[in-house]
Amino acid sequence: MTDASMHDAVERFLRYLGVERQLSPITLRNYRRQLDAIIQIASDTGISGWQQCDVAVVRNFAVRSRRKGLGPASLALRLSALRSFFDWMVWQGELNANPAKAVSAPKAPRHLPKNIDVDDVNRLLDIDLNDPLAVRDRAMLEIMYGAGLRLSELVNLDIKNLDLTTGEVWVIGKGSKERRLPIGRSAVTWIEHWLDLRGLFGGDDDALFLSKHGKRISARNVQKRFAEWGIKQGLNSHVHPHKLRHSFATHMLESSGDLRGVQELLGHANLATTQIYTHLDFQHLASVYDAAHPRAKRGK
Incomplete structure (x- = not known):
C-alpha cells in the first residue's frame, strides 16, 4: 500500500481551506509543505495511512522532525498544521479522535532582552x-x-x-x-x-x-x-x-x-x-x- 491515500486526504483538506475557509495561497503552501514533510516521515517509518496514526506515532513524527534539524518554533508550526488536519479528518468522520492534540512541541528558548549598558x-x-x-x-x-x-x-x-x-x-x-x-x-x-x-x-x-x-x-x-x-x-x-x-x-x-x-x-x-x-x-x-x-x- 502506498502513501497516495495520505496525499489525497491532504489535497481534499487544502481544497477545504481554500474554498470554505478562503485562506491565502501562502497559507495553503505552508500547510502543504508541513503535511508533505510528515507524509515523508510516515513513509520512512512504514505508516501508509492516516488511520494508523495514534499519539505514539505523532510523537515519533515530532522526534524525527527534531532529528532532521527542525527548531522548536518550526516544530510547533508543523504540529499545529497536523492538529488542524486531524481536526478536519475527525469532522469528516475519517478519524475517531485527533491524536496530535496530546503532543506538544518543546518550548522555544526564551531570548533575554538586550539592553544598553x-x-x-x-x-x-x-x-x-x-x-x-x-x-x-x-x-x-x-x-x-x-x-x-x-x-x-x-x-x-x-x-x-x-x-x-x-x-x-x-x-x-x-x-x-x-x-x-x-x-x-x-x-x-x-x-x-x-x-x-x-x-x-x-x-x-x-x-x-x-x-x-x-x-x-x-x-x-x-x-x-x-x-x-x-x-x-x-x-x-x-x-x-x-x-x-x-x-x-x-x-x-x-x-x-x-x-x-x-x-x-x-x-x-x-x-x-x-x-x-x-x-x-x-x-x-x-x-x-x-x-x-x-x-x-x-x-x-
Whole structure:
C-alpha cells in the first residue's frame, strides 16, 4: 500500500481551506509543505495511512522532525498544521479522535532582552544640539529611558500629561491602564528645552512630540531617529525604543533589587513578565563573579 491515500486526504483538506475557509495561497503552501514533510516521515517509518496514526506515532513524527534539524518554533508550526488536519479528518468522520492534540512541541528558548549598558546610554544621550529636531530627539530619548515607556506611550503623550514641577508624567498603557511615573531631572530639563522650540513647528495642539511637518510624531519616525542616533553616537548595537525600555528596567533592578517596584513602573500586569530582568541581573552578577573571584575559573 502506498502513501497516495495520505496525499489525497491532504489535497481534499487544502481544497477545504481554500474554498470554505478562503485562506491565502501562502497559507495553503505552508500547510502543504508541513503535511508533505510528515507524509515523508510516515513513509520512512512504514505508516501508509492516516488511520494508523495514534499519539505514539505523532510523537515519533515530532522526534524525527527534531532529528532532521527542525527548531522548536518550526516544530510547533508543523504540529499545529497536523492538529488542524486531524481536526478536519475527525469532522469528516475519517478519524475517531485527533491524536496530535496530546503532543506538544518543546518550548522555544526564551531570548533575554538586550539592553544598553550605562556608559553607552550616556554616550547616546550626549547629542549635538545644533537644531530643534535634535533637541526633540534628546527629550524623547531622555523620557523614554527615564521612565521606561513603551513606544506607543511615548508617541501618544500629550502636553497635558506632564507635570514638570513635580517631574511626573501620566501614560495610558496596555489595557487602557493609566500609570503615573517619575521622569527625573534630566528628562524634565530636556522636555523644557523642547517645549521652548516646539512652537516653531506649529501643528497639533495636544501632542508633546511633533514631526518636522507639525504632526504628532509617528512610531516609525521615532524608530528611525533612534537608530540613526545610535549610529551617529558610535554604539555597537542597534538602538530601538524597546531596547531603551529594557535598559531602564535592567538598570533599575540592578540598583534597587525591587522587583515589585519595577513591575509597577513598567506597567506589567503579571510579575512573571518582569521577572525576566532578574535573569539579566544574575547574568551581570555572574560576569562580575567570573572576572573577579580567584576560584571562578574552575578547571584551570
